[in-house]
Amino acid sequence: MVKKVFSFALLVFFCFIFSFGWYIPDANAFTEEQKLLLQSWRIVNQSYLDETFNHQNWWKLREKYVKKSLRDREETYTAIEEMLASLDDPFTRLLRPEQYRSLQVNTSGQLSGVGLQININPTTKLIEVIAPLAGSPAESAGIEPKDSILEIDGVDTKTITLDEAAARMRGKIGTKVSLRIQSGRDKAAKPRTLNIVRDRISLNPVYTALDTSTNQKVGYVRLNQFSANAAQEIAHGVSDLESQGASAYILDLRNNPGGLLQAGVEIARMWLEDGTIVYTVNRQGALGSFDSTSEILTSDPLVVLVNQGTASASEILAGALQDNERALLVGEKTFGKGLIQSLFELPDGAGLAVTVAKYETPNHTDINKLGIMPDDVVSQQPITYAQIATDVDLQYQEALKLVTSKNNMLAEAG
Structure with a gap:
């Protein structure tokens, strides 16, 4: 009797193992193309900001795509792109090897x-x-x-x-x-x-010039991108302008699409003596922050130029300076990208950009899809690159007037 019970138990055990194998195949059974797709799925599963994955069953989606016939790398890339598109998040995307290398070059600064x-x-x-x-x-x-x-x-x-x-x-x-x-x-x-x-x-992302067209020397600083060397170049540029006698500044963030979050935080610390720069919120709703406690480059009056092309890290910097009343913003409402992406490299040299957090300005304003409204709205038709910071640049001329005004309250506070 004991032997029969034992034999029956073994039979049930082996049946369980056999059945279980149907649902959890050996990892070695996957093709290289399937493995690449599954790794992409796993990265998003572990790090994506929205735990509902755009209100869909992310595991079910995994099963759907792993069953696809992926004959080559191009078909795999297409499947990954389709899978990511279901999130309805344009910032979470596949970067093919050449795109990933190009992005690394642009942000490395050299x-x-x-x-x-x-x-x-x-x-x-x-x-x-x-x-x-x-x-x-x-x-x-x-x-x-x-x-x-x-x-x-x-x-x-x-x-x-x-x-x-x-x-x-x-x-x-x-x-x-x-x-x-x-x-x-x-x-x-x-x-x-x-x-x-x-x-x-x-790749110097910073251009500086000294404007002597008024009775006050104004330092003009244009930042084109928040690359790895942006903070260092800003520091060098402002130091040079200070040595030339600049007593007020215009920081131009127009058409700056952003870049590295850390670069934005470092540059904010150069202008802001104390206060919160930005709050970050992850998928668990945990609130983090970056604060400024470092020595600043200058306390001179500051006006920041923004427009519809001012996005991401540019908005973090502009929002920090505006909410802390360190600078006036002039121009047009910013783009409104309040999401933070991280880059993940895939084994074949491609990469994934994945939205991992969102940010709020120091006043806890969520600007995603809303943008930041400047203190002084000045609209203008598109101008050429050569016309920036000239007489035909209405936004620049308004900033110049404000930053040299004796009634500029920020000048008195500085």
Whole structure:
């Protein structure tokens, strides 16, 4: 009798093991494509801000996509993109290897190459030089704005994308690249071939100038992106302006799409002596904060320029300065991106940008999809890059008037 009971128990046990195996397959049974999809799913499952995953069964979605026939990497990428699209969050996205590398370059603040800003001319469809970076090999070679790049190492640029052209000009320090250039100033001139040696390129996101058009010297600081070297470049720029006698400042954050959160916090600390810079809220609803307790660069009056292109880390900085009454904001309502993403690298060199938290300004204002309203609203038609901070820049002129006004309360507080 005992033996029968024992045999029956063993039978039930092995049946359980057999049945269990149908539902939890061995990890080795997955293909490489399935493993990449599952890793992407797992990253989102563990870190995404919205625990409801846009009010859907995230586990059920996993089963749906892991059953798909993924024959190659392109099909896997498409499946991951479809899966992420169900979250209805444009900021949580797949970054294919070339996109991921490009984003890392943009935020690192340095790369190695020839040092050219390029675009596609809408009329000629040719790759055109916007400007060579100061001190770059391209500048030393005599390449000028409006020059066209016809070939890169013998490859006709009409046959490649802008990203591919940029990638071909990047490379290891000390290596050569051949560029066939058509002059933008002299269209009759024959194209010339330049052999340029690549070097380390510093992507300075900061431009500074001293405005002496009024009875007061005003330091103008334009920040284009919150890259890894942004805080250091701001510090150098302001220090230089201080040595030139600047007694008031205009910080231009227009069309700055953001970048690194930490860079935004560091720059806020340079202007704000004390106070909260930003609150962060994670998926559990836990509230964290970044505060300023460090020595500031200057207590001089400050006006910040913003517009619809001011987003993310730019809004964190603008909101911190406005809520702490350190600066007046001039321009137009900001973009309204109050979400924070983290980057996760995948085994094949691709990456995921995942929304992991949201932020609130020091006054606990959630600006996502709402933006920040400036203290002084000044609308203007789009202007060219060369017209920024000139007489035709109405927003800049209003900021200049405010920052030099004797009635500027922030000047008295500073």
